[in-house]
Amino acid sequence: MDIEMASTHGGRGEQLSSLALRCAERLSVPFRDFYRELITPLIYEGRPMPDVRGIPVNGTVDGMLQAATIWVKAMNSLMDRSDLRRATLLPWRQSLAPRALVRTHRAWCPVCLHNFALQEKTVYEPLVWRVADVVVCPHHRVRLQVQCPHCGRGRQPSFGASTRVGCCRGCGKWLGRLIPEEATTIDELDTFLSRSVEDALSLSNVSDEIDLVSSEIAVRALRDVFWCGSSSQMGRALGVLPSQVVHFAAGTFPAPLHLFVRASYATGASMEQIFASNRFDVKASAGREPHFEVKRSVPRRLQLGADLVMRLNNALADGGKQSVGAVAAALNITGTTVWRRERELASRLAQMHAEYAGKETRAQKEKYRTEVIAFITACAARGITPGRRQVDKECGGVGRFSSDWKRAVIKDAMRQVAMLPKRTE
Numbered sequence: 001m002d003i004e005m006a007s008t009h010g011g012r013g014e015q016l017s018s019l020a021l022r023c024a025e026r027l028s029v030p031f032r033d034f035y036r037e038l039i040t041p042l043i044y045e046g047r048p049m050p051d052v053r054g055i056p057v058n059g060t061v062d063g064m065l066q067a068a069t070i071w072v073k074a075m076n077s078l079m080d081r082s083d084l085r086r087a088t089l090l091p092w093r094q095s096l097a098p099r100a101l102v103r104t105h106r107a108w109c110p111v112c113l114h115n116f117a118l119q120e121k122t123v124y125e126p127l128v129w130r131v132a133d134v135v136v137c138p139h140h141r142v143r144l145q146v147q148c149p150h151c152g153r154g155r156q157p158s159f160g161a162s163t164r165v166g167c168c169r170g171c172g173k174w175l176g177r178l179i180p181e182e183a184t185t186i187d188e189l190d191t192f193l194s195r196s197v198e199d200a201l202s203l204s205n206v207s208d209e210i211d212l213v214s215s216e217i218a219v220r221a222l223r224d225v226f227w228c229g230s231s232s233q234m235g236r237a238l239g240v241l242p243s244q245v246v247h248f249a250a251g252t253f254p255a256p257l258h259l260f261v262r263a264s265y266a267t268g269a270s271m272e273q274i275f276a277s278n279r280f281d282v283k284a285s286a287g288r289e290p291h292f293e294v295k296r297s298v299p300r301r302l303q304l305g306a307d308l309v310m311r312l313n314n315a316l317a318d319g320g321k322q323s324v325g326a327v328a329a330a331l332n333i334t335g336t337t338v339w340r341r342e343r344e345l346a347s348r349l350a351q352m353h354a355e356y357a358g359k360e361t362r363a364q365k366e367k368y369r370t371e372v373i374a375f376i377t378a379c380a381a382r383g384i385t386p387g388r389r390q391v392d393k394e395c396g397g398v399g400r401f402s403s404d405w406k407r408a409v410i411k412d413a414m415r416q417v418a419m420l421p422k423r424t425e
């Protein structure tokens with residue numbers, strides 16, 4: 001298949017799931033069919049195929065675990081290539097801890113997407129947006145978005161039945177656009193982290209041949225060069241428990257991404273020095289002494305619980321504009337789950353939203369009534385009696401009546417206008 005992995009420059013190479021979506025688009029088939037007809041047979045080569053109904057809602061096809069290996073193999077064979085590992089984090093298997101490294105849901109920079117489309121470049125989603133710690137776009141200084149601005153759907157999976165690159169998995173609308181200046185300040189360290197991850201990915205994105213330095217060797221080198229071989233000094237400087245540094249250096253388990261980013265920030269060592277050349281320039285070192293807070297990883301299950309409580313509380317503080325259903329959609333979970341997990345908050349929100357919706361409906365009716373009267377009056381002044389459908393269309397409706405109250409409003413208004421004294425020319 002004649003389609004190239006997209007990239008604007010080094011560390012901004014395409015993620016595998018984005019490439020898969022573009023392949024389906026190129027073949028002009030819904031993603032579901034692409035997956036069923038072309039990918040599944042390759043994944044289950046020689047083994048009995050399961051009855052494929054849904055599409056795997058699995059973001060980790062871009063990661064470094066089994067799903068990525070399987071998909072790389074299938075896509076390589078489909079596209080007659082051998083280098084698609086570089087569209088995933090697989091090359092980092094020996095260098096970074098897999099835990100919480102990859103986002104299971106999508107994140108995107110709306111300005112990047114907008115620019116890809118505007119410059120008639122390939123619209124794609126870079127691998128860097130898959131790295132969980134990357135929360136800002138360093139090129140546009142905006143936060144990566146995780147929730148559709150049109151329909152509010154959040155926690156979006158990589159794949160859907162007929163989804164396209166750069167579009168929402170809920171409503172299908174385009175996610176690239178210019179967003180207004182955000183009031184939220186962008187943290188310097190967040191920007192540094194995003195840039196570092198791009199630097200790191202530029203090592204593995206461009207060529208498939210790169211041999212990255214494994215985690216324990218990288219940790220030992222940093223510790224020995226910058227902290228005189230002391231794990232406890234290094235741990236204290238980087239906000240990591242010294243006992244953990246000992247384990248990272250011994251290779252008991254690989255170190256997490258944030259340890260290397262913090263080390264780079266504190267010492268000025270580049271990702272290329274840490275993971276490729278191992279040659280450090282101590283004299284030119286940054287010598288920053290930032291205070292990193294100790295990072296404790298929160299299990300995903302608890303993270304969702306915390307997000308849910310926060311969103312429910314925000315919705316309550318917002319006066320009940322959002323329904324329980326909208327909160328659920330934002331987290332891509334069902335309403336039932338919200339009720340099961342947070343019954344008390346959910347029922348308070350439901351009550352508040354009902355009140356809000358009632359008020360909103362009354363306000364809407366009032367606005368409609370005012371517009372109808374104004375229109376009918378204007379018509380009457382010209383001696384015209386408009387039809388009900390026409391009135392509705394003129395007043396923001398679609399000319400079809402799904403509810404009786406509009407008819408009643410129009411009838412009332414007609415009567416009222418007829419009773420008004422005729423304007424004399």
Ligand SMILES: [Zn+2]
Nearest residue numbers: 109112137140
């Ligand atoms: Zn951007």
Ligand SMILES: [Zn+2]
Nearest residue numbers: 148151168171
């Ligand atoms: Zn949407």
